Amino acid sequence: MLPLCFVLMPFGKKPAAEGRLVDFDAVYDQLIRPAVVAAGLEPLRADEEMTGGVIHKPMYERLILCEYAIADLTTANANVFYELGLRHAVRPASTVLLFAQGLGQLPFDVAPLRALPYQLGTDGKPSANHTDLQSLTKKLQDARKMMTDSPVFQLVEGFPEIKRLKTDVFRDRVQYSAGLRQKLTQARREGLDAVRAVEHELGAVHDAEAGVVVDLFLSYRAVKGWEDMIALVHKMTSPLAATVLVQEQWGLALNRAGRGIEAERVLLDLLANRGPSSETYGILGRVYKDRWDAALKLGEKALARGLLGQAVEAYLKGFETDWRDAYPGVNAVTLMEIKDPPDPRRARLIPIVSYAVERRIASGKPDYWDHATLLELAVLANEQQKAEVTLADALAAVREVWEPETTARNLRLIREARERRNERIEWPNEIENELVRRSKQ
Numbered sequence: 001m002l003p004l005c006f007v008l009m010p011f012g013k014k015p016a017a018e019g020r021l022v023d024f025d026a027v028y029d030q031l032i033r034p035a036v037v038a039a040g041l042e043p044l045r046a047d048e049e050m051t052g053g054v055i056h057k058p059m060y061e062r063l064i065l066c067e068y069a070i071a072d073l074t075t076a077n078a079n080v081f082y083e084l085g086l087r088h089a090v091r092p093a094s095t096v097l098l099f100a101q102g103l104g105q106l107p108f109d110v111a112p113l114r115a116l117p118y119q120l121g122t123d124g125k126p127s128a129n130h131t132d133l134q135s136l137t138k139k140l141q142d143a144r145k146m147m148t149d150s151p152v153f154q155l156v157e158g159f160p161e162i163k164r165l166k167t168d169v170f171r172d173r174v175q176y177s178a179g180l181r182q183k184l185t186q187a188r189r190e191g192l193d194a195v196r197a198v199e200h201e202l203g204a205v206h207d208a209e210a211g212v213v214v215d216l217f218l219s220y221r222a223v224k225g226w227e228d229m230i231a232l233v234h235k236m237t238s239p240l241a242a243t244v245l246v247q248e249q250w251g252l253a254l255n256r257a258g259r260g261i262e263a264e265r266v267l268l269d270l271l272a273n274r275g276p277s278s279e280t281y282g283i284l285g286r287v288y289k290d291r292w293d294a295a296l297k298l299g300e301k302a303l304a305r306g307l308l309g310q311a312v313e314a315y316l317k318g319f320e321t322d323w324r325d326a327y328p329g330v331n332a333v334t335l336m337e338i339k340d341p342p343d344p345r346r347a348r349l350i351p352i353v354s355y356a357v358e359r360r361i362a363s364g365k366p367d368y369w370d371h372a373t374l375l376e377l378a379v380l381a382n383e384q385q386k387a388e389v390t391l392a393d394a395l396a397a398v399r400e401v402w403e404p405e406t407t408a409r410n411l412r413l414i415r416e417a418r419e420r421r422n423e424r425i426e427w428p429n430e431i432e433n434e435l436v437r438r439s440k441q
Contacts, residue, residue: 002041002042003041003067003068003144003274004041004042004068004239004242005039005041005042005044005067005069005070005140006044006062006063006068006069006070006087007028007036007043007044007070007072008080008084009024009027009028009032009070009071009072010022010075010079010080011025013025013124014075015075016074016100016103020120020122020124022074022103022124023124023125024074026124027120028045030125030129031129031133032070032072032098032136034133035133036070038137039137039140039141040141040144041067041068041140044062044066044238044239062237062238062239062240063083063086063087063239064086064087064091065210065240065243068094068095068140068143069087069091069094069096070097070098070136070140071084071087071095071098072098072099073097073098073115074098074100074103075103084097095143096116097114097116098115098117098118098136099117100117100120101118101120116135116139118135118136119131180202180215183198183201184198184216184219188223188400191223192220192224192228195219195225195228196225198219199228199232202216205236206235206236206237210240213232213236213240214240214245217229217232218249220232220253221253221400222400224256224401224402226253226257227257229249229250230253230259233250244270244277244280247266248267248277248279250266251264251266251267251270251280251283252286255286255287260287260290260291263283263287264287264288267280267284267287276317276321277318277321278318278319278327278328279325280318281317281318282315282318282327282328282331284314284318285311285312285315285318285328285331285332286311288307288310289307289308289311291307292304292307292308292311295307308338308339309339312332312336312339312343314328315328315329316329319349319353323356324356324359326356326360329349329352329353330357330373331410333349333350333353334380334413334414337380337414338414338417340417342417346380350380353373353377354377357370357374357377366393367397367399368397368398368399371390371393372394372403372407374390374393375387375390375391375394376407376410376411376414379411379414379431380414387427391434391435394407395434398438401439401440401441403439404436404439405435405436405439407435408436408439411431411432411435412432415428415429
């Protein structure tokens with residue numbers, strides 16, 4: 001999925017200075033759209049998402065969530081300026097301004113923002129297409145190199161803490177209907193059918209607030225409704241579906257639904273378009289890990305070795321992207337233990353990953369994965385007493401049934417690898433069994 005570019009401009013033919021008309025549809029078709037495509041973006045005009053470009057909350061959300069935007073200020077259209085004010089308060093570096101040269105002056109407050117002029121013919125259509133198209137394409141390419149410069153949208157796009165925490169804290173940081181929030185909380189306790197009932201009550205997902213849609217999305221994840229998560233992505237607005245959080249969790253759902261090839265493509269595209277992330281690499285590592293497990297069960301040993309190596313490297317890249325995020329780190333170490341022979345790098349990594357998670361716990365905001373990581377590291381280091389203490393902490397912190405299920409699976413893989421090497425250790429078996437029992441409650 002290409003990054004989206006939201007286009008703010010009037011529609012049809014509108015009067016400008018000196019009695020001339022501007023054919024904005026021609027400006028879009030002949031200048032703006034080709035430049036957006038040439039810059040490697042996907043254009044999204046307001047009327048393609050919202051009937052008539054009416055201003056209301058869902059449009060605000062789409063305007064903010066789109067990675068890039070273009071605003072044509074030629075006729076000083078009130079709607080365009082209103083939307084530009086919102087956009088510029090949030091994401092100015094990725095917003096490009098245009099105006100038709102010779103048709104009046106820009107307002108004082110906008111003039112210093114370096115808007116790009118373009119030429120119009122007497123018919124109100126672009127008259128210097130090649131030159132103006134090149135200039136606009138370059139402007140958009142330059143905007144793609146700019147760093148994020150506002151924290152308002154960071155919850156979904158670039159949460160300022162560890163990447164994997166985006167989904168864990170989303171419900172606590174977004175304000176939306178208290179009634180729907182309460183219904184989703186209850187539905188997660190009751191199971192998949194209850195969450196589906198809330199979606200049915202919600203009506204058209206396309207028109208719902210972003211906070212509600214994302215909580216619904218994560219609620220399906222909590223009850224392992226992988227196919228429902230996949231279907232929901234296609235019901236979202238394009239800007240919301242294109243966010244990093246949704247794309248990552250879409251990849252996770254595709255993989256859990258047995259569609260690992262599609263999941264890999266989604267995650268690799270996300271890394272190519274949005275850069276490295278510990279969360280994205282962590283989910284990609286899980287994709288390769290599951291494919292390795294499947295190949296192993298089919299007796300395809302050579303393929304399995306290759307996929308195991310890919311999984312290790314994906315997890316390792318995730319940990320190296322953000323040393324604070326121990327999740328990809330512990331998975332890298334676990335798979336290094338499973339390799340035959342074991343990867344010697346694991347001995348150097350275990351204390352580094354342990355330190356990362358211990359610092360996280362010391363901050364006073366530990367979650368299930370923090371305790372589960374220490375548990376897994378204790379098993380890898382053969383520290384029985386520490387493992388038993390961290391097991392109790394992990395079980396008390398479980399939020400969703402698939403969490404202990406995932407940890408139990410990792411411990412099973414460690415146990416089976418050691419058994420193949422005739423390194424039988426009995427005490428981790430009971431820990432694995434406790435996690436399995438907890439995942440069935």
